């Protein structure tokens with residue numbers, strides 16, 4: 151945790167997330183950790199941009215699956231699977247970040263549970279693309295064509311997909327994530343359905359070490375500026391009670407194929423390791439129960 155960190159108390163964090171659909175914590179990580187993560191993310195991004203890492207988000211496609219053979223031609227806006235064992239020592243550094251006690255304590259506060267109920271999910275990276283572009287407005291797990299009734303059916307199902315999702319910036323000045331505060335609680339207006347947010351949208355500005363936690367069904371989009379460095383870790387952590395409904399959202403990214411091969415010995419033999427092993431075990435159990443999950447959204 152950084153000397154300047156001021157993690158609000160758990161009830162304040164939760165209230166902000168529930169009311170606004172997002173909450174920002176400044177300087178969660180110490181500058182030395184941010185610096186080593188920034189160096190490692192730059193390395194994996196160079197590999198991915200050169201077509202040497204098969205798990206990428208390619209420009210021109212918003213949702214999985216992505217075709218890695220297009221990485222060099224079209225460019226990338228994300229690098230997937232930072233804890234994948236094939237990334238060697240870098241994956242150990244990313245695991246140390248994913249299971250970082252300060253970060254997990256915020257996840258626990260937002261999920262209102264202890265570490266024994268957390269589930270390992272995703273750790274990806276969002277990067278600046280070679281040309282500026284924007285994702286369309288979306289909710290991560292509700293198709294855009296849904297009726298207002300269908301939207302509300304999902305949004306009001308209490309705790310149906312308990313998980314928490316974050317963007318943690320390693321560079322200064324990341325303003326790519328744009329959200330409509332409070333829109334995780336209601337159906338879209340007619341204007342919003344046409345993509346007009348009526349000026350209600352807010353850019354979540356992050357400097358290095360800052361993190362935004364957000365409800366993935368808030369109305370949001372990414373707006374990307376070429377040439378402005380973005381190295382933003384994009385992670386999620388689940389709660390064991392939400393595992394059934396989270397299975398598709400998490401497993402559609404392919405994590406089930408390699409997570410058993412992760413070596414968490416880099417976390418030592420203490421509490422952090424125990425937490426990580428437990429979280430992985432619950433992810434594997436979710437995978438076994440889910441079978442073939444398909445994809446959440448098309449496009």
Ligand SMILES: O=C(O)CCC(=O)C(=O)O
Pocket residue numbers: 276285290317326327370371372373
């Ligand atoms: O770039 C971002 O921060 C938003 C990404 C996003 O909306 C998504 O992955 O669905």
